[in-house]
Amino acid sequence: MTPNQPDSLFEEAQKAFDEEHFSHVINLLSGASLDKFEPKEKADLLYFLGVSLYQTGNVHKAMATFKKGLSLNHHHAPTLDALGNYFADEGKHHAAISRYRAATQANPSLWEPYYHWGYLLKKIGSPKAALRKFETVLSKNPNHVESYLHAGDCAFQLSRFEDALAYYATAVKKGGPTGDLLTRIGNTYSLLGDRKKAMTGYKQAIALDPMEGSGYENWGLLLHQQGKLKEAAAKYEEGLIHAPDSPTLLLRHGEVLLQMKKYKEAVLPLEKALKNFRRTDGRGVGASLDRHHRRLHLFPRRRETEIRG
Numbered sequence: 388m389t390p391n392q393p394d395s396l397f398e399e400a401q402k403a404f405d406e407e408h409f410s411h412v413i414n415l416l417s418g419a420s421l422d423k424f425e426p427k428e429k430a431d432l433l434y435f436l437g438v439s440l441y442q443t444g445n446v447h448k449a450m451a452t453f454k455k456g457l458s459l460n461h462h463h464a465p466t467l468d469a470l471g472n473y474f475a476d477e478g479k480h481h482a483a484i485s486r487y488r489a490a491t492q493a494n495p496s497l498w499e500p501y502y503h504w505g506y507l508l509k510k511i512g513s514p515k516a517a518l519r520k521f522e523t524v525l526s527k528n529p530n531h532v533e534s535y536l537h538a539g540d541c542a543f544q545l546s547r548f549e550d551a552l553a554y555y556a557t558a559v560k561k562g563g564p565t566g567d568l569l570t571r572i573g574n575t576y577s578l579l580g581d582r583k584k585a586m587t588g589y590k591q592a593i594a595l596d597p598m599e600g601s602g603y604e605n606w607g608l609l610l611h612q613q614g615k616l617k618e619a620a621a622k623y624e625e626g627l628i629h630a631p632d633s634p635t636l637l638l639r640h641g642e643v644l645l646q647m648k649k650y651k652e653a654v655l656p657l658e659k660a661l662k663n664f665r666r667t668d669g670r671g672v673g674a675s676l677d678r679h680h681r682r683l684h685l686f687p688r689r690r691e692t693e694i695r696g
Contacts, residue, residue, distance in 0.1 A: 400415050409438070412436060413440060429456075430463045433456035437466065441469070441473065468497070502533070502534060504520050515545060518541035530561055532561050535554045536554070555568060555572050566595050586606065597629060604639055637660035638664075641660060
Protein backbone atom coordinates (compact mmCIF):
# COMPACT_ATOMS: atom_id res chain seq x y z
CA MET A 388 0.00 0.00 0.00
CA THR A 389 1.56 3.29 -1.05
CA PRO A 390 1.56 6.26 1.37
CA ASN A 391 -1.04 8.18 -0.60
CA GLN A 392 -3.61 5.33 -0.67
CA PRO A 393 -5.11 5.97 2.79
CA ASP A 394 -5.59 9.64 1.96
CA SER A 395 -7.13 8.75 -1.38
CA LEU A 396 -9.51 6.24 0.22
CA PHE A 397 -10.59 8.71 2.89
CA GLU A 398 -11.24 11.46 0.36
CA GLU A 399 -13.21 9.18 -1.95
CA ALA A 400 -15.28 7.77 0.92
CA GLN A 401 -16.00 11.22 2.31
CA LYS A 402 -17.02 12.52 -1.12
CA ALA A 403 -19.33 9.57 -1.70
CA PHE A 404 -20.83 10.00 1.77
CA ASP A 405 -21.40 13.73 1.32
CA GLU A 406 -23.14 13.01 -2.00
CA GLU A 407 -25.23 10.27 -0.31
CA HIS A 408 -23.85 7.52 -2.56
CA PHE A 409 -24.19 5.07 0.32
CA SER A 410 -23.74 1.88 -1.69
CA HIS A 411 -20.42 3.20 -2.98
CA VAL A 412 -19.28 3.98 0.58
CA ILE A 413 -20.12 0.41 1.58
CA ASN A 414 -18.22 -1.00 -1.38
CA LEU A 415 -15.20 1.16 -0.58
CA LEU A 416 -15.00 0.48 3.14
CA SER A 417 -16.55 -2.90 3.90
CA GLY A 418 -13.49 -4.92 2.92
CA ALA A 419 -10.85 -2.24 3.33
CA SER A 420 -8.07 -2.36 5.91
CA LEU A 421 -8.21 0.75 8.10
CA ASP A 422 -5.09 -0.08 10.11
CA LYS A 423 -2.95 2.65 8.51
CA PHE A 424 -5.37 5.42 9.49
CA GLU A 425 -5.08 7.49 12.63
CA PRO A 426 -7.78 6.71 15.28
CA LYS A 427 -9.74 9.89 14.49
CA GLU A 428 -9.79 9.18 10.75
CA LYS A 429 -10.68 5.56 11.40
CA ALA A 430 -13.61 6.66 13.59
CA ASP A 431 -14.75 9.01 10.82
CA LEU A 432 -14.60 6.23 8.23
CA LEU A 433 -16.53 3.86 10.49
CA TYR A 434 -19.13 6.61 10.92
CA PHE A 435 -19.43 6.95 7.12
CA LEU A 436 -19.81 3.20 6.84
CA GLY A 437 -22.27 2.91 9.73
CA VAL A 438 -24.59 5.59 8.38
CA SER A 439 -24.40 4.12 4.88
CA LEU A 440 -25.31 0.68 6.20
CA TYR A 441 -28.19 2.14 8.18
CA GLN A 442 -29.49 4.11 5.21
CA THR A 443 -29.49 0.97 3.06
CA GLY A 444 -31.36 -1.09 5.66
CA ASN A 445 -28.46 -3.00 7.24
CA VAL A 446 -29.35 -1.90 10.77
CA HIS A 447 -27.53 -4.62 12.74
CA LYS A 448 -24.29 -4.14 10.80
CA ALA A 449 -24.65 -0.38 11.24
CA MET A 450 -24.98 -0.70 15.02
CA ALA A 451 -21.93 -2.97 15.18
CA THR A 452 -19.98 -0.46 13.10
CA PHE A 453 -20.99 2.47 15.32
CA LYS A 454 -19.94 0.53 18.43
CA LYS A 455 -16.59 -0.26 16.83
CA GLY A 456 -16.11 3.44 16.04
CA LEU A 457 -16.95 4.49 19.60
CA SER A 458 -14.46 1.93 20.95
CA LEU A 459 -11.80 3.96 19.13
CA ASN A 460 -13.20 7.35 20.16
CA HIS A 461 -15.83 7.40 22.94
CA HIS A 462 -16.53 11.08 22.19
CA HIS A 463 -17.03 10.90 18.42
CA ALA A 464 -19.92 13.36 18.16
CA PRO A 465 -21.26 12.37 14.70
CA THR A 466 -21.48 8.72 15.77
CA LEU A 467 -23.25 9.64 19.01
CA ASP A 468 -25.65 11.77 16.94
CA ALA A 469 -26.28 8.86 14.55
CA LEU A 470 -27.04 6.57 17.48
CA GLY A 471 -29.46 9.20 18.77
CA ASN A 472 -31.26 9.08 15.42
CA TYR A 473 -31.42 5.29 15.61
CA PHE A 474 -32.98 5.35 19.07
CA ALA A 475 -35.39 8.11 18.02
CA ASP A 476 -36.51 5.98 15.06
CA GLU A 477 -37.05 3.09 17.47
CA GLY A 478 -39.20 5.24 19.76
CA LYS A 479 -36.61 5.08 22.57
CA HIS A 480 -36.73 8.77 23.31
CA HIS A 481 -34.72 8.86 26.54
CA ALA A 482 -31.89 6.88 24.94
CA ALA A 483 -31.97 9.18 21.91
CA ILE A 484 -31.82 12.34 24.01
CA SER A 485 -28.95 10.87 26.05
CA ARG A 486 -26.93 10.36 22.83
CA TYR A 487 -27.79 13.83 21.48
CA ARG A 488 -26.70 15.38 24.77
CA ALA A 489 -23.44 13.42 24.69
CA ALA A 490 -22.83 14.53 21.10
CA THR A 491 -23.31 18.21 21.95
CA GLN A 492 -20.98 17.87 24.92
CA ALA A 493 -18.37 16.09 22.82
CA ASN A 494 -18.43 18.78 20.12
CA PRO A 495 -20.48 21.90 21.01
CA SER A 496 -19.75 23.47 17.61
CA LEU A 497 -21.61 20.72 15.74
CA TRP A 498 -25.16 21.87 14.94
CA GLU A 499 -26.68 18.60 13.71
CA PRO A 500 -27.23 16.97 17.14
CA TYR A 501 -29.08 20.08 18.33
CA TYR A 502 -31.29 19.91 15.24
CA HIS A 503 -32.11 16.23 15.68
CA TRP A 504 -32.69 16.77 19.41
CA GLY A 505 -35.06 19.65 18.66
CA TYR A 506 -36.88 17.64 16.01
CA LEU A 507 -37.48 14.82 18.49
CA LEU A 508 -38.67 17.22 21.21
CA LYS A 509 -41.09 18.81 18.76
CA LYS A 510 -42.36 15.40 17.69
CA ILE A 511 -43.07 14.28 21.26
CA GLY A 512 -44.89 17.50 22.14
CA SER A 513 -42.31 19.70 23.88
CA PRO A 514 -42.34 22.83 21.67
CA LYS A 515 -40.74 25.14 24.25
CA ALA A 516 -37.70 22.90 24.72
CA ALA A 517 -37.58 22.16 20.99
CA LEU A 518 -37.55 25.87 20.15
CA ARG A 519 -34.46 26.36 22.30
CA LYS A 520 -32.66 23.65 20.33
CA PHE A 521 -33.61 25.14 16.97
CA GLU A 522 -32.46 28.56 18.17
CA THR A 523 -29.12 26.97 19.09
CA VAL A 524 -28.89 25.46 15.60
CA LEU A 525 -29.52 28.88 14.04
CA SER A 526 -26.83 30.48 16.21
CA LYS A 527 -24.37 28.00 14.71
CA ASN A 528 -25.83 27.72 11.20
CA PRO A 529 -27.88 30.84 10.34
CA ASN A 530 -28.76 29.49 6.90
CA HIS A 531 -30.44 26.27 8.03
CA VAL A 532 -33.89 26.71 6.49
CA GLU A 533 -35.48 23.67 8.14
CA SER A 534 -34.68 25.05 11.58
CA TYR A 535 -36.47 28.32 10.80
CA LEU A 536 -39.48 26.27 9.68
CA HIS A 537 -39.51 24.10 12.80
CA ALA A 538 -38.83 27.08 15.07
CA GLY A 539 -41.83 28.77 13.48
CA ASP A 540 -43.97 25.71 14.15
CA CYS A 541 -42.87 25.64 17.81
CA ALA A 542 -43.58 29.36 18.24
CA PHE A 543 -46.99 28.79 16.61
CA GLN A 544 -47.77 25.97 19.07
CA LEU A 545 -46.77 28.28 21.93
CA SER A 546 -49.18 30.96 20.57
CA ARG A 547 -46.23 33.23 19.82
CA PHE A 548 -47.69 34.08 16.44
CA GLU A 549 -45.58 37.15 15.65
CA ASP A 550 -42.43 35.14 16.36
CA ALA A 551 -43.75 32.32 14.17
CA LEU A 552 -44.26 34.75 11.29
CA ALA A 553 -40.73 36.05 11.69
CA TYR A 554 -39.28 32.51 11.52
CA TYR A 555 -41.44 31.60 8.52
CA ALA A 556 -40.52 34.83 6.72
CA THR A 557 -36.83 34.09 7.20
CA ALA A 558 -37.35 30.55 5.91
CA VAL A 559 -38.95 32.02 2.76
CA LYS A 560 -36.11 34.54 2.40
CA LYS A 561 -33.35 31.96 2.74
CA GLY A 562 -34.92 28.95 1.07
CA GLY A 563 -37.64 30.33 -1.16
CA PRO A 564 -41.40 29.92 -0.81
CA THR A 565 -43.16 26.55 -0.80
CA GLY A 566 -46.86 25.77 -0.76
CA ASP A 567 -46.57 24.21 2.68
CA LEU A 568 -44.70 27.20 4.11
CA LEU A 569 -47.12 29.75 2.64
CA THR A 570 -50.02 27.76 4.10
CA ARG A 571 -48.35 27.97 7.52
CA ILE A 572 -48.07 31.75 7.08
CA GLY A 573 -51.75 31.90 6.15
CA ASN A 574 -52.67 29.88 9.24
CA THR A 575 -50.70 32.22 11.47
CA TYR A 576 -52.34 35.33 10.06
CA SER A 577 -55.71 33.63 10.48
CA LEU A 578 -55.11 33.15 14.20
CA LEU A 579 -53.92 36.75 14.46
CA GLY A 580 -57.31 37.75 13.05
CA ASP A 581 -55.94 39.12 9.78
CA ARG A 582 -58.21 37.29 7.34
CA LYS A 583 -57.04 39.28 4.34
CA LYS A 584 -53.39 38.29 4.79
CA ALA A 585 -54.44 34.73 5.66
CA MET A 586 -56.36 34.49 2.39
CA THR A 587 -53.36 35.89 0.51
CA GLY A 588 -51.16 33.19 2.04
CA TYR A 589 -53.52 30.42 0.99
CA LYS A 590 -53.93 31.83 -2.53
CA GLN A 591 -50.15 32.07 -2.94
CA ALA A 592 -49.70 28.54 -1.61
CA ILE A 593 -52.15 27.09 -4.12
CA ALA A 594 -50.76 29.16 -7.00
CA LEU A 595 -47.27 27.91 -6.21
CA ASP A 596 -48.27 24.31 -5.55
CA PRO A 597 -51.76 23.27 -6.75
CA MET A 598 -51.25 19.91 -5.03
CA GLU A 599 -50.95 21.59 -1.60
CA GLY A 600 -54.20 20.21 -0.16
CA SER A 601 -53.95 22.03 3.16
CA GLY A 602 -54.03 25.36 1.32
CA TYR A 603 -57.49 24.56 -0.04
CA GLU A 604 -58.57 23.18 3.33
CA ASN A 605 -57.58 26.26 5.29
CA TRP A 606 -58.89 28.65 2.66
CA GLY A 607 -62.19 26.78 2.78
CA LEU A 608 -62.15 26.85 6.58
CA LEU A 609 -61.66 30.61 6.56
CA LEU A 610 -64.69 31.00 4.28
CA HIS A 611 -66.58 28.52 6.45
CA GLN A 612 -65.88 30.57 9.58
CA GLN A 613 -67.24 33.64 7.80
CA GLY A 614 -70.49 31.82 7.07
CA LYS A 615 -69.78 31.58 3.34
CA LEU A 616 -70.89 27.97 3.18
CA LYS A 617 -71.32 27.65 -0.58
CA GLU A 618 -67.90 29.16 -1.29
CA ALA A 619 -66.32 27.00 1.43
CA ALA A 620 -67.86 23.84 -0.02
CA ALA A 621 -66.54 24.76 -3.47
CA LYS A 622 -63.05 25.31 -2.10
CA TYR A 623 -63.07 21.95 -0.26
CA GLU A 624 -64.25 20.25 -3.45
CA GLU A 625 -61.42 21.92 -5.37
CA GLY A 626 -58.94 20.63 -2.81
CA LEU A 627 -60.34 17.11 -3.04
CA ILE A 628 -59.56 17.07 -6.77
CA HIS A 629 -55.87 17.27 -5.80
CA ALA A 630 -56.02 15.32 -2.51
CA PRO A 631 -59.02 12.97 -2.84
CA ASP A 632 -58.12 10.87 0.20
CA SER A 633 -57.33 13.70 2.64
CA PRO A 634 -59.36 12.83 5.76
CA THR A 635 -59.44 16.40 7.05
CA LEU A 636 -60.58 17.80 3.69
CA LEU A 637 -63.28 15.15 3.53
CA LEU A 638 -64.33 15.99 7.07
CA ARG A 639 -64.51 19.73 6.38
CA HIS A 640 -66.49 19.11 3.20
CA GLY A 641 -68.93 16.85 5.02
CA GLU A 642 -69.35 19.34 7.86
CA VAL A 643 -70.18 22.24 5.57
CA LEU A 644 -72.66 20.09 3.64
CA LEU A 645 -74.37 19.24 6.93
CA GLN A 646 -74.66 22.94 7.74
CA MET A 647 -76.15 23.48 4.30
CA LYS A 648 -78.65 20.68 5.15
CA LYS A 649 -77.40 18.61 2.26
CA TYR A 650 -77.50 15.47 4.33
CA LYS A 651 -77.43 12.94 1.52
CA GLU A 652 -74.39 14.57 -0.10
CA ALA A 653 -72.62 14.67 3.27
CA VAL A 654 -72.77 10.90 3.75
CA LEU A 655 -70.04 9.94 1.25
CA PRO A 656 -67.30 12.40 2.32
CA LEU A 657 -67.92 11.76 6.03
CA GLU A 658 -67.91 7.98 5.67
CA LYS A 659 -64.77 8.14 3.54
CA ALA A 660 -63.12 10.48 6.07
CA LEU A 661 -64.05 8.12 8.91
CA LYS A 662 -62.52 5.19 7.05
CA ASN A 663 -59.31 7.11 6.32
CA PHE A 664 -58.97 8.44 9.86
CA ARG A 665 -59.46 5.00 11.36
CA ARG A 666 -56.75 3.67 9.06
CA THR A 667 -54.33 6.41 10.13
CA ASP A 668 -55.37 6.46 13.81
CA GLY A 669 -57.12 9.81 13.73
CA ARG A 670 -58.42 9.56 17.32
CA GLY A 671 -60.09 12.83 18.26
CA VAL A 672 -61.19 13.59 14.73
CA GLY A 673 -62.39 10.02 14.36
CA ALA A 674 -64.67 10.54 17.37
CA SER A 675 -66.01 13.70 15.74
CA LEU A 676 -66.72 11.74 12.58
CA ASP A 677 -68.51 9.03 14.53
CA ARG A 678 -70.72 11.75 15.97
CA HIS A 679 -71.50 13.11 12.50
CA HIS A 680 -72.17 9.59 11.26
CA ARG A 681 -74.73 9.00 14.02
CA ARG A 682 -76.34 12.34 13.22
CA LEU A 683 -76.81 11.41 9.58
CA HIS A 684 -78.78 8.30 10.54
CA LEU A 685 -81.32 10.49 12.34
CA PHE A 686 -82.58 11.63 8.92
CA PRO A 687 -84.37 8.99 6.78
CA ARG A 688 -83.86 9.27 3.01
CA ARG A 689 -87.35 10.60 2.28
CA ARG A 690 -86.93 13.27 4.95
CA GLU A 691 -83.73 14.44 3.19
CA THR A 692 -85.71 14.95 0.01
CA GLU A 693 -88.32 16.97 1.85
CA ILE A 694 -85.70 19.18 3.47
CA ARG A 695 -83.87 19.83 0.21
CA GLY A 696 -87.11 20.41 -1.67
